[in-house]
Amino acid sequence: MYKRETRNRLCELLILLGQEEKYLEDYRQVLCQEQDFEPFSAFKRIDRKRQGFILASDIQDFLSSNGAFYELRDCQTYIYQYDIDLDNKLSYMEFLKSLLPFDNPELRQEVTQRPSYEIEPDDLLPYDVENALLKFIEKDIYINKKIENHKILLHKCSGFSAKDAFSRIDRSNEGDINFTNLSEYMTDCGCDLENQEDLIINILRRLDRDDDGRLNLAEFILGIQPLQINLERLNRRTNDQSILEKQLNQSTASALNRSIINKSILNKSTNIQQASINAINNSQFYAGKDASQLDLTYSRTINNLMNSHTLNKNLILEKLQNKHNQTNTSFRNFIQENKKVDFNVRKNRSFSNIDKEELTTPTLVLKQDKFFQKKGITKYMNSEIFKQLKELILIFREIINFEKEIELCKQNLALCPDFNLQDAYRVFDSQNKGLVTQSEFQETLSSLNIFYNIEDIFLFYRKFDKDHDGRLRFSDFIDAFLPKQKEYAKMINCRQPINKQNLLEYHKVFQKETRLNFEKLLDTHLQYGFTVERMLQNLHGAYENFELLRLFELIDSDDDGYILFNDLRKSIELQGFSVSEKELGYLSDRFCNLQEGRIPFQVFIQELTPQLQF
Template sequence: MLGYSSEKKLLALFEAIRDGEQYQESLRQRLCSKPGFAPYSAFMRIDRDGDEKLRTTEILDFFSDNREYTIRFSDCEQLIKYYDLDRDLCLSYQEFQQVILPCEDNGLRNLALGRAPFRVPRYEKLPVDMEYQLNSLMYSEIKFLRKLQDLRQDLALSYDFSTYAAFRTVDRYNYGAIDADSLKTFYKLNNKFLSDKESIAIVRRIDTDGDSKISYSEFSDFINNQLDKSALLYEAPKKLSESQANYGFKNDQSLLIRENNATPLKPAAQKKRSQTTEKKKRNQVQFERENEQINEENQEEEEEEAQPENQNDQSQEKIEAKNEESQEQEEENNNFQTPSKKNDDQNDNGLQFKSELKTAEKSDLDQSPDQNQSQMNKSELSVEKSRPSYSNYRVVNLIEDVLRLEKQLENSKQILALKSDFNLFDGFKVFDNLGLGYINELDFKKALSEIGIYATYDEVSLFFKRYDTDRDGRLRFSEFINALLPNDHYHASLVNRRSSNLVRSIQRDDCFTFSTRLQFQDLFRTHLSVERQLDLIRNKEKYISSSTFDQLDLNKDGRVTRFEVQKWLEDSRIYANQNDLDLLMKKFDSDKDGRISYSELADELRPRNPVY
């Protein structure tokens, strides 16, 4: 049985399991309740190499795609280790289902499993709402495992802690297993209340065989959190300090455990066999050579003692030869190689190398100071060429800002596209309430003010300059839908197949529900804000030079292709997926031929409103 303080720590661990498991269950149900969500599509989203296995690097890449940079490699390993039932250091699709599928609502679980999966390409993401919920679930699971690891370590550091004592503290009636009733009794003795749902959540988190009971082996694996042999081969164990090694700690487990009943006052008896164990670790040839060397040294010492004192010269020669042999043997022992004799040609090569060094030093000394200064200037010029120029930094910041703003606008479009009552016809009718078939700047500004958006004439002008492709001062339906349709094909197809709601509206946006009206207004606020910020960037740069275009045009053919943009972004340390590349190509490729010319790039980055 545990002491009072250790029992409170064990209770805190169970409370953390209860709260964390219930929160994880709510996230699983929220994810699976999304219309169209398929578990296998989520599995394909993370499995980038398509080998039906989720590895640590793939999970880490998933978090980095969603800008979760606080997740470490060890956190992903801990996640895989907890759900890895076959101990192959990766998660299969069946094991991944335990992470994302609900455990309490079997109807929702079967509904999610019955949905037909949709294909997720290698560099694509899930729809925005599904990607967000999946990232929230995985990130919360990582934080939950971190918290449990800290509480387990705090419990293990207690002076009276042992796994068996902790198990017997909960299993007070010696049933041999911990069930929901045992947990309720344990909580009751600590003046706490535990419901049936909460006790089942605790058992579900620790139980691995699915029998609704926690056996001693399951409890021990959960508390000690020991590493398997396969995991030890996968990651090298950490080195122990000298004090830990003296006190008999092992480093084959994640928690340091003393062995041989060692205490700080009674170190483990391992120093007696330290020399013999070190010799056994070496190979047999080296071990025999060391014994021969010791015997030869003993014989030579006996011979030297028997010789008269007048033979000093011979003894000195022997000592020098002996020192040379010992130095050669030490070098061979440090390299862990078998004894071998050096060839004469190697000695010749060594002498030749020394002579070359001497001639090189003489040539350096013979050079004049002007020649040395010219060589230094050439090296400095080569270093300066390797450094990125100031203009390159300007282009990187420019493209990064444009990409950030375009992604912000695309995100707002995708959120509006998920509204089931939104369609293109009613969206155009909000501004063309007279049915003229086109919108001018005055009508557009008036319609915005009636739906609660008060834009300036400059902002309206910037909006028209972007979407008025024929430059006639009017936006027709074919031009206006570019401001509503997202670039993502999935979200665009949702909007394109919807028809008009056929609602007679008193106000302009009464054709939509309240939530859709709010998102519709938010989209146009984002439009005006993005255009205003883009023009501020254009006025800051003032113009685009030919050298800037040459940085993007890698093959110097006068056209920038999609591959060249991707390669330039990678060299500039800007991460961009396929959707980001589509946004950039759509932004700068005005004639839609798949290539960006110098005139297209200059027209897009030229200031459009000198007022800003």
């Protein structure tokens, strides 16, 4: 029996999928707006072994090289999301699909026409590109982990069946879920949202693997089933294929018999393969809001492609590679003729943007040796403590990046003429109590289709709840939403509340653009706390004899019990990085008790110690 609880769980999952896909699209566009971003160069940056595909271990290596440490299973969720043929790896075309924006056709076209540039196995991308790509992949992994809990809750509902859910959405027995029947289902469930058209598009986009604008049963099941189940099946399938290939290689059949077998298999799969090639050559992506117009020539199910013989998949890959090589040749000719840009030189060198060669220059090594000698550290201890300090500096970089992003979100919100702090606070304090508990904050976020667990809320409160009583007051709320830059802060402070009696609903107080910016800032705040907490847990757990006291003593150059701005800069530069005054200012925002431009030992320990059990 299809219970109300089951229906609500399914609707909640679908809404979350659409909401998170929308946020991910913002990250795609930020990445693609970087003028130095070129997809094939980014592909080669991750595929350092030059295998022609990307594995979960490659994603893990890319993240860890940028100070983001994830388990292999987490990285596998990113691979799985875009792995069309379910072979446990990403081809270039699958990787390209994950990165290109859907809602901006002009930007999409521009990115695909950019000339590629050479990336050696040990090279980094330009700093802004490397960081934007890192943020995108981290966001995608975070979304998968966030959605996983809702998938598990849905499948625990009594009597739930994915096939039954599919048939309830496809009530006309069309054989697929499309824009029309999904809209009708969401409306019948009471999800009559103002931006429902965008939401439906984002849901279909997140779950649609073959880009035909609709979901067949296989795509729907793969999309709402817990990833743990899908990954286990995929790993078993990959292992079975490896065993089969090994057995085939060891076969004593004659070359003639093998030729006959291969020819037979080839004939059976020619139509499927040709359809796949045509679909790739003529691929269209979501450009409008009418999903019914997005009719591609892909197969209606991924099973046909999955069952194709492995040998014949090379036909598709070969055609893709030839097409890409032709495009790259024309781009290289264009560069030689015009000689306007040298993509091998990084134009913007800022914090954490450094070549490996510079990390080992004699001057830098000499500075490091003098620094450690001054601190009384022997050569034996040098390597261990140096690794710990370097990882701490990478955490500092992540803090700076998030603080930058949060400030930008605050400024964008300040530019919305109807936004004011009083009405924003009343969204959470609906009863005008003057305080908001953590459970009330979480409940309000859920009503805005922003889903976080209570641990994430705790980390947010820990940062802004000044008296640490578990309640968020208006003065605490101001710190979370008022921009640091005075001009923007003044714009907000001059505005008067509209909803003085707290009688108007949220969507009537703020316009759509304002609500989107408001929700994005909330999401960024909470992701900030989650990400830094995870990095701190990894740092503390990676070393048996890890001590923050030792790192504090290293950074405190004059041993006065305080870390000054100059101490921070010196420690960062000793790692081969550079940092500006403004970036140091962002870093200081993390240490909320910072006074007189210095960080006391107690605050240093408090801010860099994990707050959750690990």
